[in-house]
Amino acid sequence: MSTKGVFKVKCPACHEQFDADFWTVVRGDRDQELKEMLISGEFDLLMCPRCSALVAYEETFIYLDPEKELFVFVMPEAYLKEKEKWLEKMRADYDMVKESLLNVRSLCFEPVYFFGAAGLAALLVRDRDIEEETEVMEFIAAEKKFRTAGIRPSFARAHDLPFSLPYSGGSLSKDTALAAVKDIIASNEALLRAQNLLKILRSLETAEIGFIKCNLNL
Numbered sequence: 001m002s003t004k005g006v007f008k009v010k011c012p013a014c015h016e017q018f019d020a021d022f023w024t025v026v027r028g029d030r031d032q033e034l035k036e037m038l039i040s041g042e043f044d045l046l047m048c049p050r051c052s053a054l055v056a057y058e059e060t061f062i063y064l065d066p067e068k069e070l071f072v073f074v075m076p077e078a079y080l081k082e083k084e085k086w087l088e089k090m091r092a093d094y095d096m097v098k099e100s101l102l103n104v105r106s107l108c109f110e111p112v113y114f115f116g117a118a119g120l121a122a123l124l125v126r127d128r129d130i131e132e133e134t135e136v137m138e139f140i141a142a143e144k145k146f147r148t149a150g151i152r153p154s155f156a157r158a159h160d161l162p163f164s165l166p167y168s169g170g171s172l173s174k175d176t177a178l179a180a181v182k183d184i185i186a187s188n189e190a191l192l193r194a195q196n197l198l199k200i201l202r203s204l205e206t207a208e209i210g211f212i213k214c215n216l217n218l
């Protein structure tokens with residue numbers, strides 16, 4: 001689950017020093033409330049127990065959603081001044097942290113690093129947009145009796161694709177995927193990410209599709 005740490009914080013308004021709980025690990029896949037706070041920008045805000053002033057406070061935290069291929073280190077924005085030093089430190093920590101948090105030695109995706117929670121918030125907002133378009137596409141796919149396979153989320157983000165790939169018939173190949181995606185676009189031209197998918201499929205040089213989601217076995 002998500003994990004908290006306790007930090008000493010000084011209120012800039014009344015100068016009271018207080019102990020503040022701060023999430024150091026956020027499980028985006030299990031904790032919808034924290035995910036919402038990140039998206040709305042409330043995550044970094046604390047309330048002073050003495051004067052009730054809102055205090056912006058940043059601490060390094062990790063955001064995890066392995067199914068979405070998200071292992072994200074979020075550092076305070078101020079760390080940007082020594083960007084290379086901190087990136088090096090986080091990269092060095094990654095193997096150990098990965099094992100202790102997920103109990104795995106390797107993952108089929110790379111970690112992401114942000115300075116400031118706004119970068120992560122923007123990613124999550126965009127993911128939501130992709131999810132909505134994916135749902136519409138899957139709805140049409142189901143009506144047409146197509147199956148779908150998951151696309152690697154990091155690949156989908158990088159190429160602005162839906163999170164799943166529809167295909168016709170019993171097995172997934174370049175041809176069955178192309179047939180299904182063309183059919184779906186013909187029904188709904190507004191699915192821009194499905195159009196991106198069509199372009200990617202057309203550019204594949206082999207029948208095999210290399211961007212299907214891997215099984216995490218977590």
Ligand SMILES: [Zn+2]
Pocket residue numbers: 011012013014015016048049050051052053
């Ligand atoms: Zn105060």
